[in-house]
Structures are given as C-alpha cells and as structure tokens.
Amino acid sequence: MAGVQVANVSRSFGAHRALDNVSIDFADGGFYALLGPSGSGKTTLLRQIAGFDFPDAGRIAIGGEGVERVPVEKRRIGMVFQNYALFPNMSVADNIAFGLSVRGEPKATIATEVQRALDLVQLGKLGARRPHQLSGGQRQRVALARAIVTKPRVLLLDEPLGALDKALRVDMQIELKRIQREIGITTIFVTHDQEEALTMSDRIGILRDGRLVQEGPPEEIYDRPQSEFAATFLGDANIFRGHVTGNGIRLPDGTTIAAASGSSLTAGAKANCAVRPERIQISTGTARPDSGNANTLKGQVSKRIFAGNNSTYFVECDWQTLKVIVQNTGAERLAEGEPVMLSWSPESTVLIAAS
Amino acid sequence: MVDQLATGSRRGLRPALPLLLPAYLWLTVAIFLPLSAMMFFSFMTDLPLAGKEWAFTLGNYAAFFSQSLYSTLLFASLRLGLEVTLWCVVIGYPAAYVLAKVLKGRSREAIFLLVILPFWSNGLVRIFSWAMVLREGGILDTALNAVLPFKINIDLMYSYPAVIIGLVHSYVPYMVLTCYLTLQAIDDSLIEAGRSLGASRLQVLKRVIIPLSMPGLIAGAALIFVPVVGSFMEPRILGGRTGTFYGTIIEDQFVAVFNWPLGAALSFILLAVVLIILALAAPVLRRAS
Ligand SMILES: Nc1ncnc2c1ncn2[C@@H]1O[C@H](COP(=O)(O)OP(=O)(O)OP(=O)(O)O)[C@@H](O)[C@H]1O
Ligand SMILES: [Mg+2]
Numbered sequence: 001m002a003g004v005q006v007a008n009v010s011r012s013f014g015a016h017r018a019l020d021n022v023s024i025d026f027a028d029g030g031f032y033a034l035l036g037p038s039g040s041g042k043t044t045l046l047r048q049i050a051g052f053d054f055p056d057a058g059r060i061a062i063g064g065e066g067v068e069r070v071p072v073e074k075r076r077i078g079m080v081f082q083n084y085a086l087f088p089n090m091s092v093a094d095n096i097a098f099g100l101s102v103r104g105e106p107k108a109t110i111a112t113e114v115q116r117a118l119d120l121v122q123l124g125k126l127g128a129r130r131p132h133q134l135s136g137g138q139r140q141r142v143a144l145a146r147a148i149v150t151k152p153r154v155l156l157l158d159e160p161l162g163a164l165d166k167a168l169r170v171d172m173q174i175e176l177k178r179i180q181r182e183i184g185i186t187t188i189f190v191t192h193d194q195e196e197a198l199t200m201s202d203r204i205g206i207l208r209d210g211r212l213v214q215e216g217p218p219e220e221i222y223d224r225p226q227s228e229f230a231a232t233f234l235g236d237a238n239i240f241r242g243h244v245t246g247n248g249i250r251l252p253d254g255t256t257i258a259a260a261s262g263s264s265l266t267a268g269a270k271a272n273c274a275v276r277p278e279r280i281q282i283s284t285g286t287a288r289p290d291s292g293n294a295n296t297l298k299g300q301v302s303k304r305i306f307a308g309n310n311s312t313y314f315v316e317c318d319w320q321t322l323k324v325i326v327q328n329t330g331a332e333r334l335a336e337g338e339p340v341m342l343s344w345s346p347e348s349t350v351l352i353a354a355s
Numbered sequence: 356m357v358d359q360l361a362t363g364s365r366r367g368l369r370p371a372l373p374l375l376l377p378a379y380l381w382l383t384v385a386i387f388l389p390l391s392a393m394m395f396f397s398f399m400t401d402l403p404l405a406g407k408e409w410a411f412t413l414g415n416y417a418a419f420f421s422q423s424l425y426s427t428l429l430f431a432s433l434r435l436g437l438e439v440t441l442w443c444v445v446i447g448y449p450a451a452y453v454l455a456k457v458l459k460g461r462s463r464e465a466i467f468l469l470v471i472l473p474f475w476s477n478g479l480v481r482i483f484s485w486a487m488v489l490r491e492g493g494i495l496d497t498a499l500n501a502v503l504p505f506k507i508n509i510d511l512m513y514s515y516p517a518v519i520i521g522l523v524h525s526y527v528p529y530m531v532l533t534c535y536l537t538l539q540a541i542d543d544s545l546i547e548a549g550r551s552l553g554a555s556r557l558q559v560l561k562r563v564i565i566p567l568s569m570p571g572l573i574a575g576a577a578l579i580f581v582p583v584v585g586s587f588m589e590p591r592i593l594g595g596r597t598g599t600f601y602g603t604i605i606e607d608q609f610v611a612v613f614n615w616p617l618g619a620a621l622s623f624i625l626l627a628v629v630l631i632i633l634a635l636a637a638p639v640l641r642r643a644s
Contacts, residue, residue, distance in 0.1 A: 085548040099552035
C-alpha cells in the first residue's frame with residue numbers, strides 16, 4: 001500500500017487546459033472521491049496517476065517514489081473502468097487471473113488467488129462464465145476482483161457505478177466500501193454523484209474546469225464550502241448576495257445576514273452567504289420565532305414538494321425564493337400561500353467571497 | 356418452448372422471402388447456372404461445338420491423377436497461396452493496427468486511401484507497373500544503383516519473388532480491411548486494462564488484441580488464400596517461365612488449348628481441395644478465436 005502525491009500537475013490538450021496546477025495528497029489507505037461536473041478533468045487526473053497519459057508539468061509520486069518515467073505496467077496500480085473493460089475472449093476466472101499470469105506466477109498460486117478474489121466479491125461459482133453472460137453488477141464485481149487480485153498499491157476507479165441502476169448502485173457502494181476496508185487499499189474514486197462521494201469517502205476533492213476548487217473531509221466541505229460552486233455542487237444551498245459588513249453581509253435592501261465569525265474578508269467587499277436548506281427553521285405567522293436565531297426573514301410558501309421523509313418548501317421572500325427542507329415529524333404541513341417566518345443561526349451561515 | 360421458438364423463427368422468415376428473392380434469382384443466374392454448365396462440361400470428352408462428337412467421360416478427372424504434373428503444380432500453387440497469405444498477414448496486420456489504433460483523423464484517412472488504392476487500379480496496370488519496377492535496368496535497379504556506392508544487379512523479373520511481390524501487393528488490402536474492422540471494434544480501454552494489470556504492450560498484443568482480431572485475420576486469410584491458389588495473371592506476367600502454376604494451366608486449357616472439359620475438371624478439383632482445406636482448418640481456427 002502507498003499514498004499518492006500529486007503536486008502542481010497540469011495537462012493541456014491543444015489550447016484546452018484539462019488540468020491546471022492540481023495538487024492533492026492522497027493518504028495511504030484512504031478512500032478519496034474526486035467529484036466534479038462533466039469535463040472538469042476527473043478522468044484526466046486519474047489517467048495521469050495511472051500512467052495512461054503524462055502531465056505537461058508537475059510531479060506524481062506513488063508511495064513516495066516519483067513515477068513520471070514509470071510506464072503503466074510498472075506502476076502497480078489497479079484500475080476499474082466505467083465500461084468494466086473485461087476481456088471478452090476470456091472466462092471470468094481468466095480475466096481475474098490475467099494480471100497474475102502475465103507476471104508469471106505459478107498456476108497453483110493463480111488458482112487459489114483467483115478463487116479468493118471471486119469469494120471476496122461474492123461471485124464464487126461464476127468463474128467459468130464469459131463476461132457477456134453476466135449482469136452489470138456482476139461484471140462490475142469481476143472488474144473489481146481483477147483489479148485487486150494483483151495486490152496493487154493504489155486502486156483507481158473511474159465512475160465504476162455509473163452504469164448501474166439506483167438500487168444496485170447502493171448495494172455496490174456498500175460492497176466496495178467493505179472490500180476497500182478489508183484490504184485497506186488507497187482508493188481514488190471518480191464520480192459525479194455527490195451523494196456517492198459524501199457517503200463513501202474519507203476525503204473529497206472537487207474539480208472544476210481542471211482546477212481543484214476545494215478538498216477535505218466530506219463534513220468540512222459540506223459545512224464550510226469555500227465557494228459558491230462548492231456550496232451548490234455538493235448539496236443544495238441558498239445563496240445571498242451582498243457586501244461584507246461585520247461577520248456577515250448586507251443585502252441590497254439593507255437587511256443583514258449574520259454569519260459565523262472568523263471571516264477574513266474586508267468590509268464593503270462583495271460577498272455571498274450560503275445556507276443549507278435543512279438548517280432553516282420555518283414557522284407559521286409573522287411573529288419572530290422564539291428560537292433565538294439571529295437571522296430572520298418573512299416570506300410566503302409558494303410551493304411544497306413532498307418526498308416522504310421530508311418536504312421541500314419554496315418560500316418567496318421579498319427579493320428571492322428560498323429553499324427549506326423540513327423533516328417529516330408528523331407535524332402539520334404548511335399550505336401553499338401561507339405566510340411564514342424563516343430563521344437560522346449565524347453558525348449555519350457560511351460567508352464566501354463572491355466569485 | 357423449443358417448438359414455439361421454431362415456429363416463431365419460421366414465421367419471421369416468411370415476410371423476408373420477397374426481399375430475398377432478387378438476391379437468390381441473381382445468384383442462380385450469375386453463379387449457379389454457369390457453374391452447373393462447367394460441371395457438365397467437365398464430364399464431356401469434347402465441347403459440343405460445331406457439331407463435334409462428344410460423350411460422357413471421367414477421363415478429365417483421371418488425367419489429374421495419372422499425370423503427376425497437375426498435382427505438383429497444385430502443391431506449388433497451395434504453397435504460393437500460403438506464402439502470399441503469410442506475407443499479407445505480416446504486412447497487412449501491423450498496417451491495420453496502426454490505422455485502427457495509432458492514427459487519428461486526417462492522417463488515418465490519407466493512409467487508408469494509400470492502402471486501398473491498389474484496389475481501384477486495374478489489375479493489369481498494377482502488374483505491368485511491377486514489371487517496370489522489378490526488371491533489370493528498371494526502376495528498382497536504377498534507384499538502388501544510384502544510392503549505393505557499389506554496382507549491384509537487380510533483376511527480379513520472371514522469378515518466384517516477383518510473383519509473390521505482385522500477388523501480395525494485389526491482395527494485401529483485403530487483409531488490411533478485414534483486420535482494420537475487427538481491430539477498430541476492440542475498445543481501447545481493453546488495452547489500457549491489460550496494461551494496468553502489469554502486461555507489457557507485447558503481452559497485451561499477444562493475449563488480448565490478436566485473439567480478439569482473429570476473426571478478421573481468418574476472414575482476410577480466406578479471402579486471399581483461395582483466389583491466390585487459382586491465380587494466373589501475376590504468375591504469367593511476372594513469373595515468366597518460372598510462373599507456371601495450377602492456375603496458369605487451367606487458363607491454358609481455356610484460352611490456348613481449348614480443352615474446356617479438362618480446364619473445368621481441374622477447376623473443380625481445385626475447388627474441392629480448397630474446400631477440404633478450409634473444412635479441416637475450421638475447427639482449429641474456431642478454437643483460436
Ligand atoms: N485525449 C484528449 N484530447 C483532447 N481533449 C481531451 C482529451 N481527454 C480529455 N480532453 C478534454 O479535457 C477535459 C476534461 O476531460 P475529462 O475526461 O477529464 O473530464 P471528466 O471530468 O472525466 O468528465 P466526465 O464526468 O464527463 O467523465 C474535457 O474538456 C475533454 O474534452
Ligand atoms: Mg470521466
């Protein structure tokens with residue numbers, strides 16, 4: 001096992017900068033999710049680490065050893081492709097055996113290792129099948145077994161669950177996480193599903209237009225996004241736009257929104273505040289709620305979307321519509337058109353520089 | 356269940372019959388009828404032309420077995436077919452690989468055009484161009500002597516290598532095209548997967564790419580081997596005296612000696628031998644792919 005260090009890596013295709021000075025430290029044994037919209041450079045970054053493509057500038061090290069000049073086959077990585085990339089001319093067992101067999105391992109070792117890998121991904125009896133005789137989820141497992149049977153230092157996964165339906169996806173997420181814990185391998189996981197990134201990983205890196213926007217543990221990125229992009233891409237957020245005053249901002253109409261203290265923005269500068277929809281409390285009537293929250297706004301329910309365990313309210317305030325998510329506690333639901341008061345604490349409010 | 360499937364497929368074929376009819380009609384007229392006529396001729400003593408006497412005989416087939424010349428030439432032709440096919444694999448497969456996996460966009464189109472250009476040129480023009488290149492004092496001889504400091508004599512004309520060169524040039528596009536099609540269908544991620552598992556480029560080629568492109572190699576080999584075994588134009592023009600093969604003997608029967616029955620019988624023997632070879636090779640090749 002080994003960690004991976006990516007330092008100041010850039011890669012351009014013609015005039016297009018697919019990666020722009022990206023630096024990430026992937027901890028040994030960690031599960032790291034690379035998240036970003038389509039075309040943000042996730043696959044490109046993964047390919048630099050794997051060695052399918054080479055950076056124009058910057059350094060990449062696996063286990064402390066620089067790999068810029070090391071070809072793919074010598075990097076000892078395991079890769080799972082979005083389309084599985086199983087060899088159609090080989091049985092499932094031969095697919096898994098491939099890496100051991102090109103290395104020249106003895107037949108007996110290969111057989112036991114392959115069986116162990118098949119058992120690990122719970123496909124014990126399907127070794128003799130051909131890839132085209134498997135379901136999508138089973139192919140995914142074979143691809144995973146094939147990638148880890150060689151005991152690679154790093155496991156790279158490029159949207160491995162993208163082709164699966166929702167239920168199977170959740171099953172595979174749990175499975176993947178279990179296997180990763182069991183063998184303790186450094187894992188870099190590309191996805192553009194934010195929920196997947198949040199539930200599975202120890203750390204998340206958000207990419208946008210080839211740049212690393214923010215990186216850290218999921219809780220930190222969710223609770224303290226450093227940009228409007230990070231706030232809205234990972235989870236949902238209400239964004240207020242105004243100018244810095246004290247620890248918060250003043251909106252164009254004079255209302256102030258208080259944020260948690262500790263901001264380094266200079267007073268008067270353009271800035272935004274972000275509030276997660278589930279952090280806002282909603283109460284009927286026009287009186288100030290007694291929750292003691294410093295931020296309050298008057299509004300009117302314009303729409304309600306019921307989603308079983310919660311409801312999303314769209315509340316029309318003077319100048320913008322806010323989204324509020326309320327857990328389904330059995331309390332009376334608000335009707336559309338009802339006047340409401342919204343309130344939330346400064347601690348739930350993140351001040352971010354205007355982009 | 357099986358019955359249902361069977362009736363299902365029969366029902367599926369019926370609407371297709373009117374669509375298939377023109378093709379079958381054409382096959383009947385263009386191939387089956389002339390071939391039957393030839394089959395008929397091959398059992399005759401002479402052509403029924405100008406009121407000549409004729410009778411049924413097996414003599415034309417017997418001639419093949421009584422004279423060792425025919426079987427010797429057949430073996431020479433089979434060897435020629437094998438050699439040309441091998442050269443076409445050696446030249447055509449790497450070319451197809453480069454076309455399908457290395458080149459992109461414009462350069463791919465340009466090289467592709469160069470590869471299939473011989474297809475579009477007239478066969479005779481192609482062969483006589485080679486004659487100009489290969490003969491003593493020809494283009495190759497002159498060019499080599501112009502760059503080399505010592506004097507060499509290149510006269511490949513009227514030799515076995517000349518026949519091979521001419522045939523390979525004529526038939527290599529088949530191999531390039533069939534291999535290109537199968538190679539292009541191989542997803543690049545399979546190659547990358549192989550490499551990520553620790554296989555070198557060569558190992559990936561051997562274990563993944565060649566097995567997956569076997570159908571193209573086999574199709575190309577069959578498309579080349581069969582006509583080369585019966586070829587007569589290249590051997591005659593580029594081979595001269597050394598260019599006597601089974602195909603040229605058959606041609607002689609039709610255009611020089613006017614012994615059509617013998618020519619027809621020799622052709623059918625060739626057809627039978629080629630079919631037997633393909634049938635014997637089929638299980639081996641099926642396992643290989
Ligand atoms: N080989 C290439 N040649 C030219 N441009 C490329 C190449 N590979 C990637 N790009 C460009 O680089 C950018 C980043 O691509 P990349 O595949 O890394 O995106 P991604 O984040 O993986 O997106 P997705 O979520 O859609 O897979 C894209 O704009 C893409 O068009
Ligand atoms: Mg991608």
